Amino acid sequence: MADRKNILKEIGYFLSLTILFAFFLTCIFFPYNSIIANRYLEFGFYQSILFEIFKIFFPFIQIGIPLVFAGYFTHRTLSILPNINISKTIKNILIAFNFAVIAVGISLSALIALNRNTPPGYPLLLLIGGGLIFIIIAVYSFRFTNKSIRKTIYLIALTIFFLVTILFSFFHNNRSSKNPNILFIVVDTLRSDHTSLEYPELGTTGFLKDTLLPDSVYFRKGYSNSPWTLPSISSMITSRYPSQLGIRNLISKINEADFTITELMREEGYRTGAVISHILLKKSYGISQGFDYFNDRNISGEFGNHIAISSPGVTKDAINFIQAKKDGKFFLFLHYFDPHYIYLDHEKKTGYKGKFRSKDISFLREQIRTDNYSERDTEYLRHCYNSEIRLTDFYIGKVIDQLKRSGIYKNTIIIFTSDHGEEFIERGWLGHSTTLYKEQTGVPIIIKPVNKENLRLRNFENIPVSNIDIVPTLISMAGLKRMPGLSGKDLFSADPDNHFFFSEVSQKEFGSDIELVSVTWKNWKMIKDLKNNHFELYNINEDVEEKTNLIGSVQNISSKLKLKIQKWLKNIRKPGVKEKKRQALSDSEREKLKTLGYLN
Ligand SMILES: [Zn+2]
Secondary structure, eight states: HHHHHHHHHHHHHHHHHHHHHHHHHHHHOOOHHHHHHHHHHGHHHHHHHHHHHHHHHHHHHHHHHHHHHHHHHHHHHHGGGGSOOHHHHHHHHHHHHHHHHHHHHHHHHHHHHOOOOOOTTTTIIIIIIIHHHHHHHHGGGGGGOOHHHHHHHHHHHHHHHHHHHHHHHHHHHHTTTTTOEEEEEEEETGGGGGGGTTTTGOOOSSSSSIIIIGGEEEEEEEOOOOSHOOOOOHHHHHHHHHHHHHHSTTTTEEEETTOOOHHHHHHHHOOEEOOOOGGGGGGOOOOOTSEEEOOOOOGOOOGTTOSSOOOOHHHHHHHHHHHHHSSEEEEEEEEEOSSSSSOSSSSSOOOOTTTTTTHHHHHHHHHHHTOOHHHHHHHHHHHHHHHHHHHHHHHHHHHHHHHHHHTSTTTTEEHHHHHHHHHHSSSSOOOOOSOOOHHHHBOOEEEEEGGGGGGGGGTTTTTEGGGHHHHHHHHHHOOOOOOOOOOOTTTSSSSSSGOOEEEEEGGGGTSSSSSSEEEEEETTEEEETTTTTTEEEEETTTOTTOOOOOOOTTTHHHHHHHHHHHHHHHHSSOOOOOOEEOOOHHHHHHHHHTTTTTTO
16 A cells, blocks of 8 residues: 555656656747747737736746756755665766756756757757656656665666757757758849849849749749838748738837747757848848847948949848858848839940939929929839849849859758839839839749759749748748748648738828738739728739729629638738837938838
8 A cells, every 4th residue: 555655656756757847848948939929919908918927037937947947856866866775976976967967957948048049859859859768767667666776767767868858959950050041132122024034135133044043943923012111021021911010100110029030040040140221121120130140231321312332232241241151051131222212324324314314202203293204214214223123133143152152052042032113103103112013012032942852832933922921931941940820821832723912001101091902813913992992803914014904804703802802801900910119210210211202
């Protein structure tokens, strides 16, 4: 009877210790950022408050649990040891080992709690490998009725558990160094039909076409999820729609709780760097979340008038980053700005002497509004725009060259896209951020995988895809852990026949009444104007410029897509998605944004 009671006690003891172990590991490696980020929106008011509290205390829990465990472990070891029949030297070694392991465990958990720099797959291996061995040996110890033998075996089990975890982490760190580098290039304001990929005779992106394309997949029907920089890029790097992020106007920012691809990369042990050149990507907008290195020096200087050319600076800083980090694995995000107005003519061969020469956007828009321009003038603007693209393509070529010279081109995944297009008066406007038609949302998306097998992405070459699909696809391609709550689709597993995505723009808080949502699926695109419930439907295959509204003539498609938009509005545009605001615009920022055409 007494023996049975003892065994039950021991079982209880082993179980509680195992549970404590599991809890300890979960606390260290739990990706709480992503959990909070992705479940937050589903929460009611009180749950949100609980989560806020949980978030604040989480780092303390992460360090506190291992401390409690360490104390418990030490206490058990010290109380068991005197009863075991082994030499004093071995006992001392065991005690020393015990303390060493505790020290390593606590430092590791503190490091992770502070940096969240976990090697990929580590937690799972730790839990499965170490946990199994621990439990097997612990159960095995019950074969022995002699208490002292049982305790010896138990002590050995704990020792093995820690040895296994250390070995696994060593093994895994070695393996992860083979992971590919990631170069993510965004060119601001690059509409797809102004590239050499679509029209080789333009000669605008010769480098992309001749050097990058042969190793890549080009998504011919690429779209952005918003026609202006802040919502578009926020959406691109989180794989969540602007409405889900609460990005509504010029002082919105990405919430700390919204998990970005950069943060995932950092958790996966990547060195993360960004070189950006747009005022709307400044630190205060939250895009910088997760970057170890964030370089925004290329938006300074004469940027206000955009007379400064930023591509050479971005390229120089990118090359420096690659040279410094080429021996580890890195995630480098580059943002080129030059094709954004003011449009400059870098070649100066046109002989154009008209009034549109190097004029700022408000002057140009005024001329357009009052119909005070000729075809020759708009031709000149397009010529300058092409010239800016050509310059950018040249400098991107230099970055890729550097990858080749460093011998890491092959092992680097390259993503290339743009945040939106540019309208050249197709609907009476010059610039972007006002409509969801092709000229403002059509962007070239290129992915260069590391593994040739991945070229099976070509299923989607002629299927519409959007920037929100990039992150899930990248995660799958680079073999990273899943980032929950993504609104885009992994193009490796997505069904081309059932691939839908949305774009949106709202300018209500800019003082304008523009509020549009679109859904794109196969050959079809529907746009809903939310202010008057007006729908438009285009066959984007046959009517590339989206000029013939088919809303009345294709009933079945119309009802299907209307339903999609309705559902999306209900699920995604839920009230209560809190907008996170950065500080108000300063006078100089306001001035700069005005020159860039964002404020009237
Ligand atoms: Zn932009």
